[in-house]
Structures are given as structure tokens and as C-alpha cells.
Amino acid sequence: MADQSKYIWFNGEVVPWERAQIHVMSHVLHYGSGVFEGIKCYKTSEGPAIFRLPEHINRLFQSAIKYGMEIPYNQDELFEACKNIVEVNEFENCYIRPIAFYGYDTLGVYPKDCPVEVAIASFFWGAYLGDDGVANGVNITISPWKRLSLESFPASAKASGQYLNSLLAVQDARKRGYDEALLLNQQGNVAEGSGQNLFIVKNNTLYTNDESASILLGITRDTIIQVAQDIGYEVCIQDISTDDLFNADEAFFAGSASEVTPIATIDDNPVGAGEPGPVSLELRESYLDIIHGRNERYNHWLSFVHSKEILESAGTE
Numbered sequence: 001m002a003d004q005s006k007y008i009w010f011n012g013e014v015v016p017w018e019r020a021q022i023h024v025m026s027h028v029l030h031y032g033s034g035v036f037e038g039i040k041c042y043k044t045s046e047g048p049a050i051f052r053l054p055e056h057i058n059r060l061f062q063s064a065i066k067y068g069m070e071i072p073y074n075q076d077e078l079f080e081a082c083k084n085i086v087e088v089n090e091f092e093n094c095y096i097r098p099i100a101f102y103g104y105d106t107l108g109v110y111p112k113d114c115p116v117e118v119a120i121a122s123f124f125w126g127a128y129l130g131d132d133g134v135a136n137g138v139n140i141t142i143s144p145w146k147r148l149s150l151e152s153f154p155a156s157a158k159a160s161g162q163y164l165n166s167l168l169a170v171q172d173a174r175k176r177g178y179d180e181a182l183l184l185n186q187q188g189n190v191a192e193g194s195g196q197n198l199f200i201v202k203n204n205t206l207y208t209n210d211e212s213a214s215i216l217l218g219i220t221r222d223t224i225i226q227v228a229q230d231i232g233y234e235v236c237i238q239d240i241s242t243d244d245l246f247n248a249d250e251a252f253f254a255g256s257a258s259e260v261t262p263i264a265t266i267d268d269n270p271v272g273a274g275e276p277g278p279v280s281l282e283l284r285e286s287y288l289d290i291i292h293g294r295n296e297r298y299n300h301w302l303s304f305v306h307s308k309e310i311l312e313s314a315g316t317e
């Protein structure tokens, strides 16, 4: 069970965790008609800071637009609500889960007059693929389930119902003893993990795909592209075939929850030396420094939860 916290922001109010409830006849429960985000907040020397919050809030609104859903708040309001829910729950490190969804009105698939409800939870969530996976690399499998087609879904929307595709893939992978699934797209090229984007490294060049490969355009993916280029690596955005994958020197997952997680094996074949490679580790270290506010160059990606006045009065500055 997710670690509970004290409060959830629910339709404009901060309510106790157990009171954030919806009716079983809510549209979202039957048809997965919700859009959501997964955001991380990290402890820094200036208090908790939410990583790339405006980009996440913006993607939430873009996902809603793709489904014709009108969120009854503006981006600034949800931006402040995210900071607020971290503050009232007194977190330093946490995961933040905003979700906008169709509530209770009709059971017709066409949501017609269903209200759009919004909740924002914050709670503690440790390493998504386990501490061991982060340290030694994860063992993954290519899923028999293909990533949903661009012709059937707006693949770059982060929508609740679309995650049934991810659920099938990760459930199958776990049943077969692997840590995570890697989904191919309808063309047979690499798409992404069940909840992470993929990078490979070959001869010190990074490769990753884009939305044409039927992926969610990850904010961590964007971060890694920028940071790798700033370090001096060439980053090629192109389709990745299974041959590219099996011939890679290194491979790693990137996602808000997974952060940068090296891949040790794919279907029991070692990637490179079968352990986290130097480029993956360098990027992982850089990422950790940035999210914890240890690299000033990227502090514009941090939204500090507490105002300067609060920090001063608490004597933490």
C-alpha cells in the first residue's frame, strides 16, 4: 500500500487522507477517464523543492486537452496546490500525484455532464525499481504486449486508461521473474518501459526515441538529453531497433519515479558488461545532484516549497 500522508488536496480543499473519496459510479472508475502526473519533490539545502513542476502541470493540461477534458482550475492554481500539499504534509522528500478525472453523472461512455474532479496527493515513495535495481542494474524482458498504437490513442497523453497497457506488460514481466518490461511499438522498434523512457549508449553516444515511437515524452528524458548535451555527449533522437538494443554498450531507464536506473540484462542477455556502465552512472550522479539542488546551473528546474520568509523565520538559511 502507498505510504499514507495526512492530507490530500481535493477539488480545491485540503482534506484528511481518508476523506478524499469518490462514488463507485464515477466515470473514471469504469472507463479510466482520468489524466494524471507523477512528480518528485526532494530535500535540498533550501528546503523541499519540486522538480520541474511547471512542465508536469503543463503536461497534465496537455493530456486533458487530448481527451477534450476541461480542468476547472488554471495551471497556476494547481502549481500552488502541489506546493501546498507538500507543505501541509510536512514532507522533505515525496512523490506528488495530481489527477483530473470524470466524476459521477452518467455511465454513458460519452462523459457529457460528468464533473471534472481534481485531486493531488503527496506521499513517500522509495526507489521505484528497488534499491538493488538502482545499484546493480535491473533485469528486464521484452514484453509480448506491444505498446499502444498511435492510431488508437494519443500515446503522449498520460491518461489513466492507457496504463492498462503498462499493467499487462509489467504484470507479465514480474510473473516471469523480471524487474520490468520493455514494450516494443507496432513497428517492432523499442518504445519504452511500463513507466519509464529508454536510453541506450553506443560508443559514447546516447540514443533515445521520440513520440513517433509511441512513447510518453518524459520530463526526465528531456532532462537527461539536456544534461548529457551540456556534459558534451552527442544525443541522437531516432528509432531504436531491437538490434540496436542488444548491441548497446549500456542502457538505462529514465522517469520521475525511476530516476536514472541502469539496465543490467535484457531477457537474460547482459547489456555491455552486465552492470551499470560509466555513462549511465555519470548521468545518474548528475541527475541526483540536480534534483537535490547541488548544481546551481539547473536550479531553475526546482520549485521551492517554502517561501524565503518561512525559511528565514525557521532559521534554515
Ligand SMILES: Cc1ncc(COP(=O)(O)O)c(C=O)c1O
Pocket (backbone or CB within 6 Å): 038, 166, 192, 193, 194, 195, 196, 197, 215, 216, 217, 218, 219, 220, 221, 254, 255, 256, 257
Ligand atoms: C509510460 C511512461 N513513460 C515514460 C515515463 C517517464 O516520464 P517522466 O520522466 O515525465 O516521469 C513515465 C512516467 O511517468 C511513464 O509512465
